[in-house]
Amino acid sequence: MYVAVKGGEAAIANAHRLLADRRRGDRAIRAIGIDQIESQLSLAVDRVMAEASLYDPSLAALAIKQSRGDMIEAIFLLRAYRTTLPRFGYSEPVDTGAMRIERRVSATYKDLPGGQLLGPTFDYTHRLLDPALQTDEAVETPLTRTPSPENTSRVTDILNGEGLIEPDSSMEDEHEPGDITRTPLDFPMTRDTRLQALARGDEGFLLALAYSTQRGYARTHPFAGEIRIGMVEVEMDLPELGFSVPLGEVRLTECQSVNQFKGSATQPPQFTRGYGLVFGQSERKAMAMSLVDRALRAEEFGEDIVAPAQDEEFVIAHSDNVQATGFVEHLKLPHYVDFQAELDLVRRMRAEQGLAPANTQSEQKEAAE
Amino acid sequence: MSGLATYNFAYLDEQTKRMIRRAILKAIAIPGYQVPFASREMPMPYGWGTGGVQVTAAILGPSDVLKVIDQGADDTTNAVSIRAFFQKVANVEVTTRTKEATIIQTRHRIPEEKLTEGQVLVYQVPIPEPLRFLEPRETETRKMHALSEYGLMHVKLYEDIARNGHIATTYAYPVKVEGRYVMDPSPTPKFDNPKMHMSEALQLFGAGREKRIYALPPFTDVVSLDFDDHPFTVQSFEKPCALCGAEGVYLDEVVLDDRGGRMFVCSDTDYCEDRRAQGFLGDQGVPLKEAAE
Amino acid sequence: MSVEPLLKVNGLTKMYGARIGCADVSFDLWPGEVLAIVGESGSGKTTLLSCLSTRLEATSGSVEYHMRDGAYRELSRLTEAERRFLMRTDWGFVHQNPADGLRMTVSAGANVGERLMAIGHRRYGEIREAASDWLSRVEISPTRIDDQPRAFSGGMRQRLQIARNLITGPRLVFMDEPTGGLDVSVQARLLDLVRGLVHDLGLSAIVVTHDLAVARLLSHRMMVMKDGHVIEQGLTDRVLDDPREPYTQLLVSSILQV
Numbered sequence: 009m010y011v012a013v014k015g016g017e018a019a020i021a022n023a024h025r026l027l028a029d030r031r032r033g034d035r036a037i038r039a040i041g042i043d044q045i046e047s048q049l050s051l052a053v054d055r056v057m058a059e060a061s062l063y064d065p066s067l068a069a070l071a072i073k074q075s076r077g078d079m080i081e082a083i084f085l086l087r088a089y090r091t092t093l094p095r096f097g098y099s100e101p102v103d104t105g106a107m108r109i110e111r112r113v114s115a116t117y118k119d120l121p122g123g124q125l126l127g128p129t130f131d132y133t134h135r136l137l138d139p140a141l142q143t144d145e146a147v148e149t150p151l152t153r154t155p156s157p158e159n160t161s162r163v164t165d166i167l168n169g170e171g172l173i174e175p176d177s178s179m180e181d182e183h184e185p186g187d188i189t190r191t192p193l194d195f196p197m198t199r200d201t202r203l204q205a206l207a208r209g210d211e212g213f214l215l216a217l218a219y220s221t222q223r224g225y226a227r228t229h230p231f232a233g234e235i236r237i238g239m240v241e242v243e244m245d246l247p248e249l250g251f252s253v254p255l256g257e258v259r260l261t262e263c264q265s266v267n268q269f270k271g272s273a274t275q276p277p278q279f280t281r282g283y284g285l286v287f288g289q290s291e292r293k294a295m296a297m298s299l300v301d302r303a304l305r306a307e308e309f310g311e312d313i314v315a316p317a318q319d320e321e322f323v324i325a326h327s328d329n330v331q332a333t334g335f336v337e338h339l340k341l342p343h344y345v346d347f348q349a350e351l352d353l354v355r356r357m358r359a360e361q362g363l364a365p366a367n368t369q370s371e372q373k374e375a376a377e
Numbered sequence: 378m379s380g381l382a383t384y385n386f387a388y389l390d391e392q393t394k395r396m397i398r399r400a401i402l403k404a405i406a407i408p409g410y411q412v413p414f415a416s417r418e419m420p421m422p423y424g425w426g427t428g429g430v431q432v433t434a435a436i437l438g439p440s441d442v443l444k445v446i447d448q449g450a451d452d453t454t455n456a457v458s459i460r461a462f463f464q465k466v467a468n469v470e471v472t473t474r475t476k477e478a479t480i481i482q483t484r485h486r487i488p489e490e491k492l493t494e495g496q497v498l499v500y501q502v503p504i505p506e507p508l509r510f511l512e513p514r515e516t517e518t519r520k521m522h523a524l525s526e527y528g529l530m531h532v533k534l535y536e537d538i539a540r541n542g543h544i545a546t547t548y549a550y551p552v553k554v555e556g557r558y559v560m561d562p563s564p565t566p567k568f569d570n571p572k573m574h575m576s577e578a579l580q581l582f583g584a585g586r587e588k589r590i591y592a593l594p595p596f597t598d599v600v601s602l603d604f605d606d607h608p609f610t611v612q613s614f615e616k617p618c619a620l621c622g623a624e625g626v627y628l629d630e631v632v633l634d635d636r637g638g639r640m641f642v643c644s645d646t647d648y649c650e651d652r653r654a655q656g657f658l659g660d661q662g663v664p665l666k667e668a669a670e
Numbered sequence: 671m672s673v674e675p676l677l678k679v680n681g682l683t684k685m686y687g688a689r690i691g692c693a694d695v696s697f698d699l700w701p702g703e704v705l706a707i708v709g710e711s712g713s714g715k716t717t718l719l720s721c722l723s724t725r726l727e728a729t730s731g732s733v734e735y736h737m738r739d740g741a742y743r744e745l746s747r748l749t750e751a752e753r754r755f756l757m758r759t760d761w762g763f764v765h766q767n768p769a770d771g772l773r774m775t776v777s778a779g780a781n782v783g784e785r786l787m788a789i790g791h792r793r794y795g796e797i798r799e800a801a802s803d804w805l806s807r808v809e810i811s812p813t814r815i816d817d818q819p820r821a822f823s824g825g826m827r828q829r830l831q832i833a834r835n836l837i838t839g840p841r842l843v844f845m846d847e848p849t850g851g852l853d854v855s856v857q858a859r860l861l862d863l864v865r866g867l868v869h870d871l872g873l874s875a876i877v878v879t880h881d882l883a884v885a886r887l888l889s890h891r892m893m894v895m896k897d898g899h900v901i902e903q904g905l906t907d908r909v910l911d912d913p914r915e916p917y918t919q920l921l922v923s924s925i926l927q928v
Contacts, residue, residue: 084422091418092384094392192413192588195516321514331586334423334501341455343426345448345485345644348630349547349566352612357541376586524751528758528788532773535780535787538794540815604794 019044026308031076035196045069054288055079060086061189061208063258064095080210083113084330090150091189098185100243100252105287106159107238111289113162115232122160126238149190163234164264164281172287173266175277191352195321202324206301207286209327211293218299226315228302230282235264237289261286263294269304270311280309387434387467393417397435397590401581404592409554410522411505416588426459427585429482429501436497436581437480442470444478449486449627449644456484473647485548487569489626489648492578494595500563502584505591506552507561527559530602538607547612553600560591560599567601568611568627575597618643620662621652648661674736676701676842676874678721682731684717690898691717695731697893697903701841704868704875704904706889708882708921715847719878723747723763724753730768738841758785762835762843766850768827771834772819778805778830779815785838804833808863827854829863836867843868845877849884861887882922886910894918 032039045357046053046069056068060083068086075081111127111199114120126132167173186201188208193201193276206214221228240260243252271277282302284294303317316322326332385391400414419427437443443463448457451473459482460471472478475490484498493500508518511529521527530551535543550567554560562570563582573580573593580593593599603609618625619640626648628641640661643649653662675698684691692714699705707715720726722733723744734742738760748756757763765771772781782801783791791797801810808829810822819827828848835843848864849857865888868875877888885892885906891905894915902915913919 016452016454017461020454020457084418087418088420089412092388094390129457163413189418190415192415194413261649321516325515330418331423334425334427335586336424337422338424338503341484342448342453343485343564345550345566345627346564348628348644349568349612351630353545353547360542421719450770496756520750524754526754526788528784531787532780532784535783535794535797536776539777539779539798593868603792606795 031074040073042066042069042073045072051081051289052077052082054286054290055211055293056082056086057209058287058290058293059083059208060090061287062086062090077248080329080333084333087330095190097244100245102240102242102258102260104164104236104240104260105162107236107240107262108155108257109160109236109238110259111237112160113232113233114234116163116234117166120163120166122156129291135287138324155357160236162236162264164266167233167266167279171278173281174275193324195324196307197320197324202304202320203283203285203297203328205299205324206297209297209324210329210332211290211296213297213327213329213332214300215292217303217323218296220315221299221303226303226306226311226313226318228282228299229267229268230265230299230302231267232295233264233281235261235263235291235294237261237291259288261288261290261294263291263297263298265295265302275309280305384466386439387392387437387463388420389431391433394435400654401432401435401592404581404590405579405594407558408593408597409560409591411589411591413588414590416585419582419585421458421462423586424503425455426482426484426501428583428587428590429484429499429585430459430462430583431585432499432583432590433463433480433482434467436499437467437469439467439469441479442472442477444472444475444481444647445483446481446486446488446645446647447484448629449488450646452646469640471648473648474651475645485564485566486627486644487565487572489623489643489645490651490660491575492572496578497626498576498578498580500565500580500582502561502563502582503586504549505561505582505584505587505589507549507559510521522558525557527553530559531604534604534607538604540551544603544607544609550609551602553602554593556600559602560593566612566627567609569600570601570609570663573597575661614641616641617659618649618652618662619659621649621657622650622659622662623649623657675699676703676736678732678734678742679722679733680732682718682721682733683729684714684726684924685729690714691729692721692895692898695893695900697844697900699874699876701874702872703891704873704877704889706813706885706892706903707802707878707895708880708885708892710880710921711896713895715878715880715895718895718896719844719846719876722876723761724748724757735842758788759838760842761895762832762840764828764835764843764845764848765846768819768824768831771831772827774819777818778810781819781830782833782837784834789838794920800837801833804837805830807867809859820920823856824852825860828852828860832864832867836871838874839871841874843873843875845875847879847881848877849879849881857884864888882910894921 033085046065049072052072053065053068056071056079057063057065067089070087074085109125111129112122113126114124164173168175179200184203186198188201188204238259239257241257242255244253244255265282266279267282269278269280280302282298284297284301286294286297299319300323304320304323306313306318313319396415400412404410404412417430417431419430421427421430443460445451445456445460447453451455463469464471475481475488478496480497480499481488482501484501487498507517508521508529511533512518512521534544546567548566549561549564550570552560552562552570552573562573575596576593577595579595582591601609614628618626618628620642623643627644629644630639630641632639653664658664677699680696682695683693695718707863709715717726721728728745733745735745737743763771779798779801781805783797786797786800802815804810804817810826810829819830822830849860852860861884869916877884879885889906892909893900894907894909895901896917902909902918903915909918910922913922
């Protein structure tokens with residue numbers, strides 16, 4: 009006798025209970041605090057904020073804890089929360105030239121106004137596991153200098169002074185900034201929406217694409233013009249007041265790549281650029297983004313589109329890790345109705361070719377029983 | 378962030394619902410046309426019904442009665458999960474009975490019971506573009522739809538026949554709507570295609586990840602693509618449902634043991650139970666009361 | 671035969687920035703006429719062909735086409751839908767590289783039958799019969815109907831491409847170096863076939879080629895291009911036997927003597 013499987017509801021409830029148990033782990037060990045994640049795993053927090061497009065370190069830390077450290081799951085949690093938030097308005101463009109700089113390096117100049125500032129970087133550390141971190145040993149307070157009251161000009165502004173690099177790109181005056189979370193994507197995209205999509209794109213995917221351009225799949229001859237990390241003030245224009253008011257500060261990583269360009273019929277030989285801007289401290293992502301941005305501008309510069317990194321539909325349609333993980337993983341949902349249809353077809357086609365089913369006999373026997 | 382208490386009725390905020398309703402109205406006005414909409418991030422993964430859930434959330438009212446099925450069954454895990462979601466965020470009445478439901482959200486099946494006026498069937502759609510696997514580029518497929526350039530679709534069917542002697546598409550079988558747009562019916566088995574034609578119910582299709590909504594208003598002409606001399610046919614099963622004895626319904630194959638023993642039962646669990654409650658029995662069925670014990 | 675031209679070209683010019691693609695080209699093409707456009711690479715002949723066939727937008731000038739309903743239509747004013755319809759019914763385009771004109775992963779039968787399906791034919795048996803018939807006409811055995819072009823030789827692919835274009839009975843066919851990349855013996859057979867088809871079907875054709883032998887075999891009339899300009903035109907035999915321009919004389923002497 010056969011009784012159809014039931015009890016999905018109970019199974020789901022039990023699975024979630026087990027998940028909560030595994031998340032907590034050994035009860036003899038102290039539970040990790042949101043504040044600990046926020047302050048000690050801050051680069052994880054930054055990545056979650058960047059790819060969720062929501063600047064809120066505490067919520068990002070909560071999401072990391074809830075997802076057991078699964079980053080894409082944490083990004084997903086924060087995005088699902090973000091989507092429910094009302095829009096009060098749009099901030100003014102931030103001025104990264106006025107950034108309170110924590111790190112700033114340029115590969116194109118030995119020294120430059122404002123100086124090279126290494127900041128908190130893994131660069132030049134020797135990747136040797138540090139046994140001291142197993143215990144809570146005292147850590148020296150860092151040295152600081154008094155920040156210069158003047159703005160640190162951006163390398164692209166220095167190059168621009170000579171007219172050697174294309175100017176900051178601009179949109180027409182009446183151009184409303186796009187919002188890819190409020191308007192469906194439409195190919196071909198404008199650069200503002202494309203940069204938005206890249207800014208929330210998967211770090212690993214963009215990294216691989218950027219890498220591919222360096223290995224010859226659409227070479228863009230990049231130099232790391234400048235990478236800067238620091239705090240930037242966000243302002244919002246209030247029509248009632250007639251001026252913009254500061255809302256607070258966010259930490260940003262900006263990368264501008266400087267790329268060779270031989271010139272075209274309409275443009276003189278000059279350097280062009282790729283742009284990367286990411287919430288928090290994430291140099292890898294910002295650099296990868298700037299390389300991919302430059303590669304995606306191929307059409308603008310009349311370059312041949314020959315590689316995946318230059319193909320806007322390909323890159324943008326597949327850069328969102330929440331979408332990607334959902335669709336890849338949805339294959340584990342039941343598909344037995346469609347599979348049944350395919351089974352039936354394969355059996356029928358085999359029968360038409362005169363292939364007998366392997367277990368005909370046992371089946372007939374059972375039927376006879 | 379103080380939990381679900383702060384979420385709006387049916388989860389989505391009213392602005393978002395209005396945006397989705399506008400897309401739905403446009404979709405109904407142009408049957409079979411894929412309307413782009415600003416799909417939201419939902420609290421379930423993409424590919425797991427976010428499109429259907431958004432459509433349902435946008436049309437759901439407090440007096441609605443909701444049924445959710447996956448593979449035709451109410452008790453598959455994803456159906457259970459989506460049903461629980463709406464119970465939680467909208468507190469609506471839910472049912473497993475097709476007749477009682479005002480909104481039915483489905484993945485991969487159309488109920489066997491004929492749908493009637495006033496009911497809405499909401500499909501979860503993974504890839505809304507019927508031309509996608511022939512032409513991967515959105516910019517090109519949009520043009521093909523705009524110009525009704527559907528020759529390529531028949532090239533695929535031609536190839537099927539040339540190679541296999543018959544059309545080898547068994548699910549997500551493309552249809553032409555009102556003689557104009559070619560539409561993907563979502564991955565329902567082609568067995569269900571005829572049910573879409575001239576249906577009394579409103580049929581809405583939501584694709585969350587791909588950000589498209591399309592629709593079949595009631596009494597819409599829906600024709601499965603074919604050749605005159607190789608007409609569209611649906612699957613037929615040799616035996617009736619082993620549990621309720623129903624014929625002319627879609628059956629799931631259940632493997633009983635590892636010696637090749639198997640049986641075929643209704644994929645639509647509500648339909649099967651209903652028949653058994655009425656006293657119909659298949660050759661391996663037991664009356665409903667006994668089974669429940 | 672109709673007494674009106676099929677195509678009227680007037681002052682057709684294509685500029686790439688300051689560079690000339692083709693300049694001030696004017697001619698009429700008559701029903702049943704085959705026109706060859708010859709010149710070296712870079713002479714502008716391919717640009718001209720692209721402008722004529724609406725694959726490229728001209729900078730100035732006009733191309734009028736005699737539609738089946740008898741009216742002349744300015745091609746640049748056709749809607750995208752009309753243009754595409756024209757291209758898959760009344761026109762053909764034979765590419766130099768067959769892979770550009772064929773679906774390489776689809777059977778020969780479907781390649782040939784596609785245009786019929788695109789214009790609404792819905793009987794599998796008839797489509798297959800027509801495809802089979804056309805395969806024979808281009809000397810491909812109908813037993814190969816279910817094979818993909820990938821399994822075909824270069825010459826067969828080119829013939830398949832021709833069949834794919836001719837099945838809807840077009841009135842005008844554009845050919846871009848149709849014999850380029852083929853062995854000499856294969857070329858000769860293909861040219862023979864094309865000449866026969868053009869004659870039997872009363873087709874008009876515009877053939878771009880750098881090979882004067884192709885022009886001699888196929889065309890009634892020819893235009894010689896240099897640096898984007900038509901420098902000489904006339905009946906093919908006249909141009910080849912009695913070239914007037916020094917450049918044409920050079921072309922004829924350097925190529926035909928070999």
